Amino acid sequence: DTGVSQDPRHKITKRGQNVTFRCDPISEHNRLYWYRQTLGQGPEFLTYFQNEAQLEKSRLLSDRFSAERPKGSFSTLEIQRTEQGDSAMYLCASSLVVTSGYNEQFFGPGTRLTVL
Amino acid sequence: QKEVEQNSGPLSVPEGAIASLNCTYSDRVSQSFFWYRQYSGKSPELIMSIYSNGDKEDGRFTAQLNKASQYVSLLIRDSQPSDSATYLCASLHERGGGNKLTFGTGTQLKVEL
Numbered sequence: 001d002t003g004v005s006q007d008p009r010h011k012i013t014k015r016g017q018n019v020t021f022r023c024d025p026i027s028e029h030n031r032l033y034w035y036r037q038t039l040g041q042g043p044e045f046l047t048y049f050q051n052e053a054q055l056e057k058s059r060l061l062s063d064r065f066s067a068e069r070p071k072g073s074f075s076t077l078e079i080q081r082t083e084q085g086d087s088a089m090y091l092c093a094s095s096l097v098v099t100s101g102y103n104e105q106f107f108g109p110g111t112r113l114t115v116l
Numbered sequence: 117q118k119e120v121e122q123n124s125g126p127l128s129v130p131e132g133a134i135a136s137l138n139c140t141y142s143d144r145v146s147q148s149f150f151w152y153r154q155y156s157g158k159s160p161e162l163i164m165s166i167y168s169n170g171d172k173e174d175g176r177f178t179a180q181l182n183k184a185s186q187y188v189s190l191l192i193r194d195s196q197p198s199d200s201a202t203y204l205c206a207s208l209h210e211r212g213g214g215n216k217l218t219f220g221t222g223t224q225l226k227v228e229l
Contacts, residue, residue: 041221
């Protein structure tokens with residue numbers, strides 16, 4: 001069990017640039033989640049996938065944000081035309097859900113984004 | 117009103133004491149609850165999950181759930197300096213098949229020598 005991995009771990013970009021983050025979930029997990037965390041706050045839900053299907057998106061996920069999980073394995077989160085307010089830790093989590101209500105989500109190390 | 121509320125702390129306890137962390141939630145639909153530990157600059161680490169009323173023990177950790185009072189707690193026995201971290205309480209919503217976690221802002225725990 002290698003855990004959830006994320007790449008890159010840190011990203012510094014200039015306002016207006018596009019950035020893309022990658023998440024590799026725990027191999028047998030069928031669900032993959034993206035959250036965002038800012039200083040002093042708990043993680044906030046952005047979106048999640050069941051296998052390759054994106055089933056829910058938060059209001060926080062503006063049109064500049066897009067996520068994919070093309071083959072039901074790894075996922076990418078892209079932010080277009082970054083703004084300083086996008087600076088945060090982007091967290092990926094995965095879970096194996098076989099029974100409703102039992103859903104332990106395990107987080108990766110996160111990607112810390114700084115928009116200058 | 118936030119959906120999941122925690123006292124931000126810091127909560128300071130001496131080494132060897134019991135640390136008691138509390139959390140309340142507003143959505144009665146929530147079925148499952150989780151405690152995550154987060155060290156500064158790191159990602160959250162799952163330490164306890166609880167799904168039914170009562171207590172659940174795992175090593176030095178005990179999670180308590182009272183759905184009637186909409187209250188979740190985490191007890192840490194024999195607190196160690198390595199337990200110093202922020203503890204995040206989260207509830208799971210399954211409305212319409214969604215499975216998002218809603219987190220509180222976390223309670224900072226400091227275990228003092």
